[in-house]
Amino acid sequence: MVMLTTGTRVSRCLLLGLVLLGGLVLASGLPSTASADDQVIHETMREFYRTGKYVMYVSGERQAEARIYHSRRAGAFLVLGSAYGKPLVIQPREKTVSELGADEVAERPDKGVDVVADATIASLGAVRLDKGGMAIDVEGLLARLQPQPYLLGVKNAEEVLLHSPEYERAGSSYRPRAADIKRIKASASEIEVIVYFGSWCPTCKRLLPRIIKVDEAIAGSNVKITYYGLPKGRAMSKDANVRRHRVKRIPTAVVLKDGKAVGQITSKGLGRPEAAILSALGK
Numbered sequence: 001m002v003m004l005t006t007g008t009r010v011s012r013c014l015l016l017g018l019v020l021l022g023g024l025v026l027a028s029g030l031p032s033t034a035s036a037d038d039q040v041i042h043e044t045m046r047e048f049y050r051t052g053k054y055v056m057y058v059s060g061e062r063q064a065e066a067r068i069y070h071s072r073r074a075g076a077f078l079v080l081g082s083a084y085g086k087p088l089v090i091q092p093r094e095k096t097v098s099e100l101g102a103d104e105v106a107e108r109p110d111k112g113v114d115v116v117a118d119a120t121i122a123s124l125g126a127v128r129l130d131k132g133g134m135a136i137d138v139e140g141l142l143a144r145l146q147p148q149p150y151l152l153g154v155k156n157a158e159e160v161l162l163h164s165p166e167y168e169r170a171g172s173s174y175r176p177r178a179a180d181i182k183r184i185k186a187s188a189s190e191i192e193v194i195v196y197f198g199s200w201c202p203t204c205k206r207l208l209p210r211i212i213k214v215d216e217a218i219a220g221s222n223v224k225i226t227y228y229g230l231p232k233g234r235a236m237s238k239d240a241n242v243r244r245h246r247v248k249r250i251p252t253a254v255v256l257k258d259g260k261a262v263g264q265i266t267s268k269g270l271g272r273p274e275a276a277i278l279s280a281l282g283k
Helices: 013-019 157-163 166-170 178-185 202-217 240-244 273-280
Strands: 024-027 054-058 067-071 076-080 088-091 096-099 105-107 113-115 122-130 133-138 141-147 153-155 191-197 223-229 252-257 260-265
Touching (some): 054 067, 076 113, 088 122, 088 133, 153 157, 157 223, 166 202, 178 202, 191 202, 191 240, 202 223, 202 273, 260 273
Parallel strands (some): 024 076, 191 223
Antiparallel strands (some): 024 088, 054 141, 067 076, 105 113, 153 223
16 A cells, blocks of 8 residues: 655665566567477476566667566566567576577466477577666667556556556456446446556555456446556645545545545455445445
8 A cells, every 4th residue: 555645765676676687588479389288398487477567679669569578487587579580588697698499489378478498598698787677789789678667547457457467467366256246237327436556556566456357347337447547756646636536545446426426445445346346335
């Protein structure tokens, strides 16, 4: 939970986290037939899942199609869709850049990816840590990984997941109560739930995946969930919508019935959002 009434100091952990990265893999894409089900997988370079921590630039141009994955097991990142044209392994602790074969990345059934066991990793050069990111100069092609900008303003669930794809995996084990979902979907009134959050906020990262699961479950009903991303620091409390809805901390969901605010749900209630929405509606 983050209070809106106090300033926020820049964490020293950002730079330290970059230094502790276990490795990074850049690839141009997955083979269409590669699957972890029918291949022997690398002992450590496996279990990579999408993350929104970083964005990639190549020769100064943002790589909109690049997909970045992270593996806790490997202590590494995997980026697919770079302009380099070949899969690259980047290990910041060793400060080395290596190349993979184009067919040495396999899809997992749970939307993650693995590196195959017999992958050939050939050293190409070095990695440089600077300005909160990583710079790679391979064969004259300069690539950078930079922290993802905060998600700001009104967004829908699809936009939130595009920015922070790890939310999908984090919410995969959450099961909204079917009876509560049925009652929400039965609402005849026009209901809007505005979720105020920060893409940088640890509590939001824990709770938004649950809200998104509820959002998916009530699709097509009269209840609409929207997401309002806020900046970090004092700027949060100066936001006009925050002031209008008297939001004091994030995450907070404001429930509106026929355009009129009828309740607020703070982090405690958002642990079971479907029940909290019903409670705010007096049901």
